[in-house]
Structure formats: structure tokens, C-alpha cells
Amino acid sequence: MKLTAASCLLLSLYTNATPTPPNCKHDGRTFNWRTTKSVIAFGDSYTYIQGTLGRTNYTYIGDNFDISFTPEKLFASRIVQNQTATAEGGPNWLEFLTGCGVDPGQHDTRKCEIQLWDFAYAGANTVSQANFTPPHWNHTVSYERQIQQFVDYGNPVLEGIHLKKENALVAIWIGINDINDLAKLRGINATFAPFYEQVQRKVFKGVEKIYNLGYRNFLFMNLPPLDRSPSPSVSASMISAFNNIHTAHAEAFQNKHRESTVLKFDVNYVLNNILDNYQDYGFQNITTNCPGYNQPDIRTDPKKYGCGEGLHTYFWYDSGHLGSRTHEVFTQKLAKWLMKQG
Numbered sequence: 001m002k003l004t005a006a007s008c009l010l011l012s013l014y015t016n017a018t019p020t021p022p023n024c025k026h027d028g029r030t031f032n033w034r035t036t037k038s039v040i041a042f043g044d045s046y047t048y049i050q051g052t053l054g055r056t057n058y059t060y061i062g063d064n065f066d067i068s069f070t071p072e073k074l075f076a077s078r079i080v081q082n083q084t085a086t087a088e089g090g091p092n093w094l095e096f097l098t099g100c101g102v103d104p105g106q107h108d109t110r111k112c113e114i115q116l117w118d119f120a121y122a123g124a125n126t127v128s129q130a131n132f133t134p135p136h137w138n139h140t141v142s143y144e145r146q147i148q149q150f151v152d153y154g155n156p157v158l159e160g161i162h163l164k165k166e167n168a169l170v171a172i173w174i175g176i177n178d179i180n181d182l183a184k185l186r187g188i189n190a191t192f193a194p195f196y197e198q199v200q201r202k203v204f205k206g207v208e209k210i211y212n213l214g215y216r217n218f219l220f221m222n223l224p225p226l227d228r229s230p231s232p233s234v235s236a237s238m239i240s241a242f243n244n245i246h247t248a249h250a251e252a253f254q255n256k257h258r259e260s261t262v263l264k265f266d267v268n269y270v271l272n273n274i275l276d277n278y279q280d281y282g283f284q285n286i287t288t289n290c291p292g293y294n295q296p297d298i299r300t301d302p303k304k305y306g307c308g309e310g311l312h313t314y315f316w317y318d319s320g321h322l323g324s325r326t327h328e329v330f331t332q333k334l335a336k337w338l339m340k341q342g
């Protein structure tokens with residue numbers, strides 16, 4: 001009891017808040033979705049958003065040739081929404097969740113009701129490491145480097161605008177490239193558990209760094225059902241092994257830091273459930289992607305590409321990415337679930 005009260009106070013010191021933050025509960029936990037003012041994200045193409053000052057098709061800000069940025073530069077980058085600004089052909093889950101960057105055009109995240117600070121990099125693995133999970137390109141910022149970028153540049157900038165850490169949610173969705181790359185490198189029948197362990201140790205080493213900066217609210221997404229994607233390179237049992245190891249690490253982190261809030265959203269279950277009942281959600285095609293998904297006129301003339309009523313009826317956008325509407329559908333469920341968590 002004493003300990004948790006102390007950590008509650010400690011938290012208010014970090015954040016210049018009033019001595020007892022209004023949403024500081026008896027156990028020291030501060031998460032409350034209704035009062036969340038910012039989402040800070042790390043991950044891969046599922047999570048990345050396009051910034052006007054980021055690398056086109058990869059990031060909101062910076063790349064591995066230069067992960068640094070000034071406050072002026074971070075604030076000047078605008079979230080872009082257009083056909084090629086995400087890996088889904090439209091808004092992604094974080095844009096739907098925060099409401100920041102959903103409409104076509106450019107958006108200033110500081111003007112959003114829930115600010116979205118997104119450091120994810122399309123194509124990122126947890127670590128860029130030869131013979132394990134090598135970088136997809138020489139400009140790729142791995143999750144590990146995204147965290148370093150946040151420690152060195154992102155957090156100082158956000159502290160400069162007095163971002164309230166108790167009202168921030170740190171969202172992490174990583175591992176999709178890891179599991180695919182490991183399968184390709186090692187062959188489908190390898191013993192993967194030790195590799196997945198290594199990946200999760202790195203993931204949570206990063207989470208510790210964010211925790212040490214004073215952030216207390218964490219959202220983890222597990223792997224989606226890649227085994228049901230148009231051309232899977234992994235099996236359901238590999239996904240489930242990866243997700244179980246991820247869950248164990250998330251639980252260990254929660255046990256170690258009892259005053260933090262560790263939210264584990266089982267997006268794998270949710271997406272499998274949507275797939276199993278796809279007609280209820282207006283999807284017509286869950287096995288393949290529309291062949292013309294990336295054509296400039298796909299929205300106006302889907303029939304030209306044999307894609308029926310259009311992209312919004314496809315669960316998958318391309319061979320490895322969920323469609324934008326799929327993001328919207330699962331994010332509605334995520335938002336409801338977050339409401340119930342605090």
C-alpha cells in the first residue's frame with residue numbers, strides 16, 4: 001500500500017502535475033482511456049504513418065541515416081492521409097484510434113484531441129541483426145533504434161511541451177516482420193521458441209527504457225493471423241508460440257512494475273473472429289487481395305481489376321497487410337475494450 005502510494009506521488013513529480021493526479025487510483029495506476037491525451041507508437045508498417053518530413057512510404061520522421069530531429073522539425077511534420085500514405089491504402093489503426101489523420105489531407109498532430117506521436121518504421125524488425133533479422137533496407141529503423149530515437153530526441157521534445165505522461169498511452173506492435181523473416185531464414189520446421197524468446201527480450205528491454213522515462217501506460221498488440229493471409233510464410237502454431245512468449249514477457253513486466261498498466265489486446269483472437277464471421281462485417285473476400293489494390297483508379301473502378309464492389313470488401317489489402325477497413329473494424333473493438341480497462 002505504502003509503495004503504491006509513493007509511486008503515485010513519484011509519477012506526479014515526473015509530470016509536473018498536481019500532487020495527486022485526479023485519475024491516480026489507489027494502486028498507483030493512471031490509465032484511463034477517456035482522459036488519454038496522447039498515443040506514442042512504435043512498430044512496423046502496420047503502425048507507421050506518413051509524415052511530410054518523414055521518409056516517403058516509411059515514416060513520420062527520420063530514417064536510419066539520421067534518426068535525429070529538432071523540436072521545430074518534429075512539430076512541422078504533418079500526418080498525411082492519401083492512398084499511399086499507409087500500408088493499408090487508407091487510415092490505419094492508430095489514426096482511427098486517435099482520430100488524428102483519418103481524413104484525406106495533412107494534419108497537425110498537436111491540434112488533434114488525442115495527439116499521435118508515431119515513430120514506427122515500415123519494414124522494421126525488433127532488431128536489425130545479420131543472420132537473425134537483418135534490416136530490410138539500409139534506411140530501416142528497427143524497433144530497438146526507434147526506442148533510442150525516442151530516448152534521445154522524441155521524449156526531450158515532448159517534455160518540452162509538457163506532455164503529461166500519466167495521460168499518455170505507449171502503443172507497441174512489433175514482430176510481424178520478425179516471424180516472417182525468421183521463418184524464411186531458418187525454414188518452417190526450425191525450433192523457433194529460442195528465437196522468439198530473444199525477440200521478446202529485446203522488445204521488453206525497449207519497454208524498460210520507456211518506463212525509465214516515466215511512462216506508465218502500455219498497450220501491446222500480439223501477432224495478427226498471418227497464417228490466414230493470401231500467401232502465408234508462417235503457420236498458426238508458430239503465431240501462437242510467438243504470442244504465448246510475448247504474453248509471458250508482458251506479464252513479467254507487469255509483475256515487476258505493478259504501478260504501471262500493461263494492456264494486452266488480443267488482436268489475433270479479434271481478427272480470427274472477424275474472419276470467421278466476415279459477412280457480418282460486410283467483407284466479401286478474406287482469402288486473397290484485390291490484384292489492383294495499388295492502382296490509382298482502384299477506388300473509382302474496382303471492376304476493371306475484378307475486385308467487385310471495391311477494396312472495402314477485402315479483409316486483406318495486399319499479401320501481408322490488412323485493409324484499411326479491417327483496421328477500422330478491429331479498432332472499434334479496441335476502443336471499446338480500452339474504455340473498460342480504466
Ligand SMILES: *[C@@H]1O[C@H](CO)[C@@H](O)[C@H](O)[C@H]1NC(C)=O
Pocket residue numbers: 050051052056080081082083084085
Ligand atoms: C501522398 O502523400 C505523399 C507525401 O506527401 C506523397 O509523396 C504522395 O505522392 C501522395 N500520394 C498520392 C496518391 O497522392
Ligand SMILES: *[C@@H]1O[C@H](CO)[C@@H](O)[C@H](O)[C@H]1NC(C)=O
Pocket residue numbers: 056057084294
Ligand atoms: C511510395 O509507394 C508508392 C506505391 O504505394 C509508389 O508508387 C511510390 O513510388 C513510392 N514512393 C517512393 C518515394 O518510394
Ligand SMILES: *[C@@H]1O[C@H](CO)[C@@H](O)[C@H](O)[C@H]1NC(C)=O
Pocket residue numbers: 138139
Ligand atoms: C543504401 O542502399 C541503396 C540501395 O541498395 C544504395 O543505393 C545506397 O547507396 C545505400 N546508401 C548508403 C548510405 O549506404
Ligand SMILES: *[C@@H]1O[C@H](CO)[C@@H](O)[C@H](O)[C@H]1NC(C)=O
Pocket residue numbers: 187188189
Ligand atoms: C516440415 O515438417 C513436416 C511435418 O513433419 C513435413 O511434412 C515437411 O516436409 C517439413 N518441411 C520441410 C521444409 O522440411
Ligand SMILES: *[C@@H]1O[C@H](CO)[C@@H](O)[C@H](O)[C@H]1NC(C)=O
Pocket residue numbers: 284285288289290291305306307
Ligand atoms: C476474391 O478476390 C479474388 C481477386 O479479386 C478473386 O479472384 C476471387 O474470386 C475472390 N473470391 C471471392 C470468394 O469472392
